[in-house]
Amino acid sequence: MTAGFAPPFTVESTEWATAEVHAAVTSFLAREAEAMDKRDYATWLTLVEDDFTYLVPVPRTPDNPFSPHYDTRSMLIDESKWSLESQWFRRLDREIYELSWAENPPVRFRHFVTDVRVRVSSDPSVLDVRSNVMLVGTRQSDAPKFITGERIDAVNVVEGGFRLAHRWVVLDQVVIDFPQLRIML
Amino acid sequence: MSVAEADRPVSVLRRMWGDEELFARELELVFKRSWLFLAHESEIPEPGDYVQRRMGRDRVIVVRSEDGVVRVFLNTCRHRGVPLCRADEGNASHFRCSYHGWTFANTGVLRGVTYQPDVYGRDGIDKSQLGLFAPAHVDSFMGMVFANWDPDAIPLRDHLGDLAWYLEAIMGKFDDGLEVVGTPVRNIVKANWKTEGENLSGDGYHTMVTHATAVELGLFATPKDLELLTDTVTPRFTGRTVDCGHGHTIRVQRLPVVVEGNKYWGYPEDMWEQFDRNLSPEQQQVMSALSVCHGSVFPNMSFIENFKTNIDGPGRHARYFRITIRYPISATHSEQLWFLLQPRNADPEWRRLSSRAYLRTNGPSGMFELDDTENFVGISEASVGEVARDMPITYLGGLSHPATPTEVGWPGNAVDGDRTEKTLRAFHRQWAAMMGGDVVVEP
Numbered sequence: 001m002t003a004g005f006a007p008p009f010t011v012e013s014t015e016w017a018t019a020e021v022h023a024a025v026t027s028f029l030a031r032e033a034e035a036m037d038k039r040d041y042a043t044w045l046t047l048v049e050d051d052f053t054y055l056v057p058v059p060r061t062p063d064n065p066f067s068p069h070y071d072t073r074s075m076l077i078d079e080s081k082w083s084l085e086s087q088w089f090r091r092l093d094r095e096i097y098e099l100s101w102a103e104n105p106p107v108r109f110r111h112f113v114t115d116v117r118v119r120v121s122s123d124p125s126v127l128d129v130r131s132n133v134m135l136v137g138t139r140q141s142d143a144p145k146f147i148t149g150e151r152i153d154a155v156n157v158v159e160g161g162f163r164l165a166h167r168w169v170v171l172d173q174v175v176i177d178f179p180q181l182r183i184m185l
Numbered sequence: 186m187s188v189a190e191a192d193r194p195v196s197v198l199r200r201m202w203g204d205e206e207l208f209a210r211e212l213e214l215v216f217k218r219s220w221l222f223l224a225h226e227s228e229i230p231e232p233g234d235y236v237q238r239r240m241g242r243d244r245v246i247v248v249r250s251e252d253g254v255v256r257v258f259l260n261t262c263r264h265r266g267v268p269l270c271r272a273d274e275g276n277a278s279h280f281r282c283s284y285h286g287w288t289f290a291n292t293g294v295l296r297g298v299t300y301q302p303d304v305y306g307r308d309g310i311d312k313s314q315l316g317l318f319a320p321a322h323v324d325s326f327m328g329m330v331f332a333n334w335d336p337d338a339i340p341l342r343d344h345l346g347d348l349a350w351y352l353e354a355i356m357g358k359f360d361d362g363l364e365v366v367g368t369p370v371r372n373i374v375k376a377n378w379k380t381e382g383e384n385l386s387g388d389g390y391h392t393m394v395t396h397a398t399a400v401e402l403g404l405f406a407t408p409k410d411l412e413l414l415t416d417t418v419t420p421r422f423t424g425r426t427v428d429c430g431h432g433h434t435i436r437v438q439r440l441p442v443v444v445e446g447n448k449y450w451g452y453p454e455d456m457w458e459q460f461d462r463n464l465s466p467e468q469q470q471v472m473s474a475l476s477v478c479h480g481s482v483f484p485n486m487s488f489i490e491n492f493k494t495n496i497d498g499p500g501r502h503a504r505y506f507r508i509t510i511r512y513p514i515s516a517t518h519s520e521q522l523w524f525l526l527q528p529r530n531a532d533p534e535w536r537r538l539s540s541r542a543y544l545r546t547n548g549p550s551g552m553f554e555l556d557d558t559e560n561f562v563g564i565s566e567a568s569v570g571e572v573a574r575d576m577p578i579t580y581l582g583g584l585s586h587p588a589t590p591t592e593v594g595w596p597g598n599a600v601d602g603d604r605t606e607k608t609l610r611a612f613h614r615q616w617a618a619m620m621g622g623d624v625v626v627e628p
Contacts (some may be wrong), residue, residue, distance in 0.1 A: 056550075060368040063275025074367025074525060077550045078541055082498060087402055087545065087552065099397035102555040142375075174273065175520055177373040180558070181550040 005055055005072045007168035008154035009121060009128045017118040017127060025129055025155060026116045028162045033111035036184050041089040045081070048164045049156060052081040056149075056185065059171040070170050076181065088182065107179045108138040113151075121154075126165065129153040133169065139179035147171065147178045149185055197613050197624055200574035202377045203565045207624070208516035215484050215619050216241030218335040220344050222486040222510050223247050223257065225524065226328040227364035233276040233291055239512045239520075240320065240332060246270050247330060250292045251278060255325065257332045258293050258317035269317075274368065280317075293317040327356040328363065329508075347597035348429035348482065351437075354468035355478065355490050355506065358460040361529035363506065366540065370523040370549045378485055378511040378519035379616070380561035385479045385487035385509075387426040387436035387608030390582055395560060399552045403495040404545070406440055406476060410494045410502070414450060417443040422476060424603025425589055429596070432483030432615025434608035438476040440492070447473035451492040451504030451542075453535050456528070467594035475504070480608070483615050485511045493542040503535065505543035517565040523549050580613070582606030 017025070028047070035044035056077040057070040079088070091100040098104065112134040119128040131151045138144040154166040169185040200207060223238045224247045235248035237260060244260040246269065260268045262282040269280035269289065279296065281288045286299035295312040298305065320332040324341040326349065331341050342349060356363055374381070384391070392405075399405060411418045424438040440450070447469050449457045460472060471478065479489035490506045505525065512520040525543050527536050546553045568574055583605025589595060600607055617624050 058368045058370050061271070061273045063270070063272035063277070071368040074370075075540070075544060076370050076548075078544050080497075083496075083541075083545060087404070090402055091398055091552070096398045096401050099394075099401075100556070101395065102559045175371045175373060176549075180555055181372060182552070182555050183550070 005057060005075060005078075007055075007152045008166040009152060013119040013121055013128055015120040017120055021127070022116070022118045025118045025127060025162060028155070029113050029116060029129070029131060029153075032164065033113055037109050037111055039092065039106075041085075045085060045089075047162075048081055050081055052084075052164060052166065054079045054084070054167045054184070056169045056171065059174045059176070061174055068170075069172075069174075076171075076176075077183075084184075102180060105140060109183065110136045111185075112136070125157050127155040127157065127162075129155045133185050135178075135183060135185055137179045137183070142179065145178050147173060147176065147183070147185070151185065196577040196580055197617065198574065199568040199576050199578055201616075201624065202380065202568035203516045204569075204574060205516045207620070208377075208513065210620060212241050212513060214621070215616065216513065218333070218338070218619065219484050220322075220324075220331040220333045220338065220341055220482075221484075222329055222331055222482060222508070224330045225363075225365045225508070225526065226255065226325060226330060227362075227526075228274075229255065231276065233278050234274075235270065235277060235291070236274045237270050237272065238522075240334070241513060244268065245320075245332070246280070248277075248291050251290070252292065254292075255323065255330055256291075256293060256319065257323045257330075258289075258319050261318070262287055263289075263295060263315045263317060289317055293319055327352055344431055345433060345482070346430040347427070348433040348435060348480065350468070350596045351427070351429070351435045351471065351478070351480070352488075354464055354471045355488065356526075358463045358468075358472060359456075359528040359531075360459045360463070363526040364529050366525045366527050366536075372521055372523075372549055373514070374511070374519050374521050374558060374561065375517065376519060376558070376561035376565045377517060378513045379612075380564050381509070381511060381521070381557070382481045382483075382485060382487050383609055383612055384557065384561070385489065386434040386481040386612040387479070387605070389424055389426070389436055389438060389603040390606065391560075395556050396553050399546065399556070402552070403499075404493055404552065406492060406494050406502075408441070410500075411440060411442055413500065415442050415444055415448070419443060422603055423601075424476075425595065425599050425601055426583070426603075426605050426608045427480075427595060427597040427599045428608060428611040429480075429598075432612050433481065434611050435478060435480030435597075436603070436608060437471055437478040438603055440474045440476045442474055444474055449473060449475075451475075451502055451539075453532050456531065470593075471595070481612060483612065485513070489547060491542075491547060493546045496542045496545055497538055501538060503539040503542040505539045505547075507543055507547060517569065521549075580606045580610050582609075 032047050058074050113131050115132040117130040121128045133151050134148045136144050136146045149169045149171040152168045156163045156165045221240050229249045232251045246258045246260050264287045267284040288297035290296050293316045295315045320334045321336040322333045408418045419441045422441050426436045477491040481487045488508050492504045494502045508524040510522050586600045586602035589599035
């Protein structure tokens with residue numbers, strides 16, 4: 001078998017961050033979502049670590065109510081900072097955007113990030129940040145579609161703020177109905 | 186329709202992409218009479234393992250019974266119609282209905298009727314006549330489980346015909362076989378169920394246009410990538426398409442190189458010896474220096490083995506193998522299932538790279554798929570109008586291409602030439618043969 005995939009934190013810490021840290025992290029997440037929604041990839045890339053990973057496990061409905069509603073053997077999305085920077089984000093480069101058919105015109109994305117929970121992890125320089133995310137996608141003249149899930153982010157505390165180290169997103173919907181699946185939740 | 190006729194022009198009206206009346210006919214005339222791919226045996230290795238799938242719009246349970254046999258049942262209680270499984274996957278020795286509690290063994294036999302003497306009298310019900318509804322035929326090939334409701338259907342192996350040889354080349358080259366990796370992804374595509382199957386039947390014509398930016402960004406082999414693998418790079422990709430009969434097709438595109446011996450680039454080199462041993466010389470020729478091979482098993486299954494480049498960094502190339510199926514939802518909507526299959530016991534590092542090669546290009550979130558889907562969605566959107574639906578589609582590509590000499594040893598009606606619409610015509614001829622004559626028009 002392949003090595004299994006796992007979220008950045010498998011055990012939830014019981015220690016909550018201070019109100020001040022919570023507010024700062026919430027603001028950081030909003031800034032990150034803003035950069036992505038505006039396709040301001042240059043800014044977005046400054047908010048993540050060089051070894052950033054982004055994983056979305058495959059959602060499923062198992063028969064055992066105590067099993068997770070996702071599968072850690074296979075992924076829907078498995079990306080790194082390198083792949084985002086050199087593949088995803090270059091689709092709108094001036095020389096090639098006219099042939100990036102699915103971005104012509106682009107799907108409009110809007111993030112709604114709520115219920116931010118910030119916990120202190122066993123490593124004081126890494127925060128366990130969980131949030132609910134709803135991404136709304138609107139393709140051309142179609143009605144908007146939405147997708148929801150829970151994010152588990154490892155957020156590094158760095159000089160002057162934070163950087164996103166790992167993102168793991170568990171989706172709620174099993175048969176995904178969204179204009180495109182190349183999405184940063 | 187004979188195989189030879191696939192070389193003649195054919196066209197169909199655009200209403201095939203979005204007409205609800207035709208769609209209703211398809212459910213009856215195509216989905217109830219075809220061998221339909223449901224699952225791979227590796228998904229249900231243990232007795233009691235099951236997955237829930239669909240045949241047309243009917244939900245079915247695919248289960249490995251206690252006796253080890255894979256069986257398929259309509260997911261509905263024989264009593265009053267409540268589904269027996271609500272989950273996508275699990276393990277169960279019995280299925281119990283939530284309405285009145287009728288219980289069925291995973292062989293489909295009715296075992297228990299709740300309060301039987303009270304409700305039906307001591308001999309008032311014959312349980313042996315009330316097993317779960319099952320398709321007329323269930324069979325498997327290379328671990329792929331298919332079922333068919335039609336009692337008169339020809340056997341699966343005969344139905345797959347010449348395609349079987351190619352599927353053996355793809356799936357039979359590994360000592361330890363293939364396994365499905367995890368739960369399949371499922372998503373709704375706002376397109377007719379036939380669009381992606383038609384494309385994957387063998388459209389080599391669209392690659393450099395639809396996928397221009399993915400090629401530009403290095404994900405598809407270029408001479409620059411290949412020069413690092415061999416010093417004999419030639420100017421053009423070559424390819425063949427094969428009409429295998431019954432609407433089944435394959436396209437094989439070879440990398441533009443001249444090489445000594447077999448080069449199964451994209452797999453770890455220590456696996457290559459397996460492939461030489463497990464494949465005939467002609468099958469080795471299909472698999473060596475492969476760029477991509479993809480095809481469709483009529484009506485709604487497609488497969489692709491593909492070499493993708495610079496996936497995870499410069500020079501990080503890998504092949505992957507994917508199966509997709511499309512459930513018909515309506516004339517303009519389908520549900521797609523995505524299966525990644527990998528060789529058992531292969532190097533875990535390579536498997537991760539191969540998984541990324543799939544996900545980042547032709548997986549549900551991959552760049553190639555993104556641009557393909559925009560075309561498929563657009564075709565349905567542009568074909569529902571009262572004028573457009575009665576216009577023909579143009580399928581003239583490759584009519585002049587030469588037949589592949591039979592001494593090459595590739596079964597089926599094989600034709601040299603990579604950019605062709607030959608296999609698309611084969612797909613539509615089978616569709617037309619099952620649907621009735623009025624759907625075909627002269628081009």
